[in-house]
Amino acid sequence: MKKYIHLLFLLVAYYGLGQVSYTTEEGASYQFDNNISGHVIRVSDNHGNDVKGSEFLNVEWQQATVIDRNTKKKFKLLARFNAYTKEVEILKEKDIISLTPADGISVELEGKNFVPFKPVDNPKPIFAEELVNGKLSLFRVYDTKVIKAASDSNLLGIDNEDRLTISDNLFIKKEDGTVLEFSSKKKNIEKLFDESTLKFAKKEKLSVKKDEDLIDIIKFYNTKT
Known part of the structure; x- marks a missing residue:
């Protein structure tokens, strides 16, 4: 039975259709949403400028291990982290889907451990890098920002392209569940x-x-x- 459920999970991950799909193993629920990610829409008002940079910590797909902390089950998948959407993206044939940050799920990717995290100003969970887990837990939350080119960059003969950069902030989670920015x-x-x-x-x-x-x-x- 367990082998069948494991196979079902892999089939959903790699060959599922466009709609939201679910599979459940011993009470642990996994959800995959279609979310094909492109570059962030540029913010600059400068006509004709492009955005340089990437929203991904690493634009290349890397092998990741998805772990169900409740059942200790592990799954190997190709993934990358999107700092703009704060999601772990998974390669499904030619499509890109996002892994829902459900309780008990963690993702080991390029030496980092991503876990579900609820921001202070948003009840919707995201994926954040877990640095310490305990009475006090420490998380790194990634984000992106656009550095706009100067409005007179063409006249000055300097770079006239907006640049997308990745930033991060640290957050503390106390034993009582209180979350605060460090x-x-x-x-x-x-x-x-x-x-x-x-x-x-x-x-x-x-x-x-x-x-x-x-x-x-x-x-x-x-x-x-």
């Missing part, structure tokens, strides 16, 4: 961590302004009872 201001850090954690950071010369150090600080905090 701030390195001293008063916020003193509210977030207890005294022993702050002493640990000072002793080890760790800076909350460095992602690697912040991860170590949060991991230390999470080991405390």
Whole structure:
């Protein structure tokens, strides 16, 4: 029975039709929506300008592992991350579909672990990179922005193309489910961590302004009872 369900999942992922499709395995639900992604519509008012850059962390398709954390099942798929839509896109023959960020699903892609995340200002879940999971969890949320060319770029003889860049912000999720954007201001850090954690950071010369150090600080905090 399990082999049949596994096969059904793969068939839905690779050969499904255009409509939304579902398959369920031991209570875990997966949904694939058609969402063929092109370049972001340019924002600039400069007539004739094009947008340079990509909304993908890596435009090339890479092998990813989709994991159901509830059943520990794993599936190998070709995928890439779209920072504009904040979705994990999966290659289905010649079509591109998006993986719905359902509870319990995670995606390992290019050394990063993407999990469902609910932004502060939007109840709809997205995929974000999980950096730490524990009493305090740390997430990196990717986004895109368009840097517009100067309106007089042609006259000045400089680059007249808008540029699309990828940005990111860090978010903290507390044990009670509260989500807040991370701030390195001293008063916020003193509210977030207890005294022993702050002493640990000072002793080890760790800076909350460095992602690697912040991860170590949060991991230390999470080991405390």
